[in-house]
Amino acid sequence: MVRRITLLCLLLTAAMLAASGAELMAGAAKRKITPDLKSGAPAYLAGFGNNRQATGVHDDLWVRCAALGAGARPVVICGVDVIGIFWDDVQRIRAKVPGATVIVAATHVHEGPDTMGMWGPQRGVSGINNAYNAFVVEQAAAAALDAVATMRPANAQMISVKPKDVAGYFDDSRPPVVHDGEILALALNDMRRDRIATVVNWANHPETLGSKNTLITADWPAALYERLETQHGGTAVYINGAVGGMQSPLGAKLTDPKTGKPAAPETFRFADVVGEYVAGHVMDALDAAPRAVPIDEIVYREAVVRIPVANAGFLAASAADLFRGRKQMAAEKLSVSPVGYLALKFAGKPVLEAALIPGEMYPELSVGGVIARDAGADLPGSPVEPSIKGMFTAPYRMLFGLANDEIGYIIPKAQWDEKAPFTFGAAKAWYGEVNSVGPEAAPMIARAMQELVRGARPTPPPTR
Ligand SMILES: [Zn+2]
Numbered sequence: 001m002v003r004r005i006t007l008l009c010l011l012l013t014a015a016m017l018a019a020s021g022a023e024l025m026a027g028a029a030k031r032k033i034t035p036d037l038k039s040g041a042p043a044y045l046a047g048f049g050n051n052r053q054a055t056g057v058h059d060d061l062w063v064r065c066a067a068l069g070a071g072a073r074p075v076v077i078c079g080v081d082v083i084g085i086f087w088d089d090v091q092r093i094r095a096k097v098p099g100a101t102v103i104v105a106a107t108h109v110h111e112g113p114d115t116m117g118m119w120g121p122q123r124g125v126s127g128i129n130n131a132y133n134a135f136v137v138e139q140a141a142a143a144a145l146d147a148v149a150t151m152r153p154a155n156a157q158m159i160s161v162k163p164k165d166v167a168g169y170f171d172d173s174r175p176p177v178v179h180d181g182e183i184l185a186l187a188l189n190d191m192r193r194d195r196i197a198t199v200v201n202w203a204n205h206p207e208t209l210g211s212k213n214t215l216i217t218a219d220w221p222a223a224l225y226e227r228l229e230t231q232h233g234g235t236a237v238y239i240n241g242a243v244g245g246m247q248s249p250l251g252a253k254l255t256d257p258k259t260g261k262p263a264a265p266e267t268f269r270f271a272d273v274v275g276e277y278v279a280g281h282v283m284d285a286l287d288a289a290p291r292a293v294p295i296d297e298i299v300y301r302e303a304v305v306r307i308p309v310a311n312a313g314f315l316a317a318s319a320a321d322l323f324r325g326r327k328q329m330a331a332e333k334l335s336v337s338p339v340g341y342l343a344l345k346f347a348g349k350p351v352l353e354a355a356l357i358p359g360e361m362y363p364e365l366s367v368g369g370v371i372a373r374d375a376g377a378d379l380p381g382s383p384v385e386p387s388i389k390g391m392f393t394a395p396y397r398m399l400f401g402l403a404n405d406e407i408g409y410i411i412p413k414a415q416w417d418e419k420a421p422f423t424f425g426a427a428k429a430w431y432g433e434v435n436s437v438g439p440e441a442a443p444m445i446a447r448a449m450q451e452l453v454r455g456a457r458p459t460p461p462p463t464r
Pocket of ligand 1: 108243360
C-alpha cells in the first residue's frame, strides 16, 4: 500500500512537472513574396496554360507563418502563396531555420509565378525564374525565424464548421462527388487576449480569377487574410486541404451577399465572396468557442517515401530539367517526398491532429467514399486506402495539402483510370491521371501516415 502511494505521488509529480514545463508558446510573422515585375524578367503565371505573363499586381503574395512550441523544439506552420513548392526548396528553407521544424504548404494559387516550371513560355520550356524561387526561400526562412523569435505564452482556440451550403462552393468535375468541406481553424492568442495567429484549413483551389487574368493576386485567400486580420488581428495563415479531383470554386454558382445577385465569374468580387465566406465562418465560430483549449505537448513526425513515378510526362519534364535542378525523378523513376504528422496534445491525448500530404489528395482519401469496384477502373478491386482523417482520434482533424512538396494528384488506386472502358460509364478518360505521379502514391502515403500516427517512425525528422 505504502509503495503504491509512493508510486502514485511520483506519477503525479511527473505529470505536474510535464505540465509546468510545457507551457504553450506561439509567435507569427509574414513576408511579401510579390515578384518585382520591373526587374525585366517575365513572370509566367502558373496553373492553366503556357505563356500567361503577369502584366501587373492586384494584391500582394505572401509567406505567412505561425510558430508553436510546448517545451520542446518549436514547429512553424507556413502557408505560401505559390502554385506549389518542391521538397528541394523546402529543405533549403529548413536549413536556414535550424532551431525549429518548418512546415511549408503552398496555397496552390493559380494567379502567381510558376515555381514548378510547368507553365513557361511554351511546352517543354521551364517557367521557373530561379532568382524568384530563391527569393521565396529567403522570405519563407525570414518569416519562420521571425515567427519563432516572437514566441510568447499563448492560449489556443480551435474550431471546426461544416456550413450547410458549403457544397455550393465546389464545382467537382469528377465523380464520386465527395468534398472535404470542413472549415477548421487554430487561433493563438497571447495572455492579453490579443490574436497572434489564425491558421485556417479548408480544401479549395485558389483559382477563381481563371485562365485569362494577368494580374498577380493571392486569389480568394487575399480576402480571407484581409478580413481575419482587420477584424480579429494577428497574422492569418491559410493552409489548403484535399483539393484533388477537382475541388474548385471556378465553375461554382455563387450569390454575392452584398447584392443578392449571382457573383460574376472570374472577377475579383467573386474571389472576395469566397474568401469572405470562409473568414466569416471562422470568425463566427471562434467568437463562440472556448477561450483556451489546454495544450502541453506538440508532436511532429515525418517520413520520406519513395513513390514510383509512372507518369511519362513528369519523367520527361524532369529529364528536360523543367524543374531547374529540383525533383530529379528521371533516373530512378521515383519521387522522394515527405509525409508528416502533427499533433497538439494535452495529458497525452491528441486535441488537434494534422496530416501533411505532399500533393493534391482526392477528398475521398481524406474523408472516405472511394468507389472500390468499378469495372471501368484500370486496377479494379485494389484495396481501398483507409481515410486519413479516419486514422485520427482528436476532435479537430486537419489535412494540409501540398505540404512540403507537390507531386500532383493523389488518386485512390481503385479509381485509377487511364484505359478504356472508363469508370462511371464515361465515354472518355477523366481528367486527373495526367497530373499524378502514379497509382502507388495513394497507398504508399496512406501506409506512411498510419505508421506516423502510431509513432512507428523516428522523430524528429532529419533537417537536411
Ligand atoms: Zn490543382
